Amino acid sequence: MKKNNMEYIIVVGCGRTGSHLANLLSKAGKSVVIIDKEEKKFQKLSEEFSGFMLEADAIEIDVLEQAKIAKADVLITAAADDSTNMMIAQVATKIYEVPLVLARVIDPAEIPVYEALEIQIISPTILSAQLLYELIVGKHKEEK
C-alpha cells in the first residue's frame, strides 16, 4: 500500500554517515525516517531535510514498528557500533523482510559474519583503502 510509488526509507543512526545519507535521500525526493537515540544528532540534518526524525533506540522492536518497518522499501543501519547494526539488519531482513537492507560495518574483521548472514554491507575502511590504492597506483602508472 505505497502512496505514489515513493520509496520509504529508514535510516538508523544520525551520525556523520547517516545524516549525510539522509540529506542526500531527502534531497532526491525520497520519504525518509531517521532514528537516533540522541536528539542533538538531528542537528546534522540540513535545513531542507523533509523527512521524519524519531528520537529512540532502534534496537527495540517497538521503535522499528513505530517507524513502520513493515512498509519500508529500504533500511540502512549506520549506528555507532557494529553489534547494534548487525542486530537491526537481521531483524529487518529475517523478521520484516525489508527488500533492501544495508549495514555499515566499522571493523572489517566483522565482515565474514555479515556475509554468513547474507546481509549486504558497506565498509568505510575498505572503501577508503581501495580508493587510496587506486589513486596511488593510478597516479604512478604513467611513469613506469
Place this chain on the structure above:
Amino acid sequence: MKKNNMEYIIVVGCGRTGSHLANLLSKAGKSVVIIDKEEKKFQKLSEEFSGFMLEADAIEIDVLEQAKIAKADVLITAAADDSTNMMIAQVATKIYEVPLVLARVIDPAEIPVYEALEIQIISPTILSAQLLYELIVGKHKEEK
C-alpha cells in the same frame, strides 16, 4: 636516487585503513614504510607484508626524516585523529614536497580546511554515504 624506479610510499597510521592499504600496496610490489606509535597495531599487517615498520610518532619531524620522507613518492596519512593527519599532510606537502600526499579525514566538517590548504583528502564518511545512496537509488530505479 630511486632504485629500479620503484615507488617509495609512506603510510602513517596502522589502524584499519592504514594496515589494509599497506597490505594492498605491498602485495602490488611497492616499497612501503608504515609508521605507528603502537607496536601492537602492526599485528594487522598480513604475513606477506614486505615493507618496513617504524614504531614512532609521525608528528615528529625526526621520525619522518627517519622514514626518508624526502625520498618518498607518496605519503598517506591515516592516523586516528584528523589534526595529526592535517599537520603531517602539511609538512609532507610544504616542507618535503612529496609528489602525492593524501589525508584521511574522519570529520567531514574539516574538509573545507583541507581544501583551503590544497591537500587531497579521502573521507570514509562521504564515500560510504555516496555508495549507499547509489545502491539505494540504483536499486529502485528500474521499478519506477
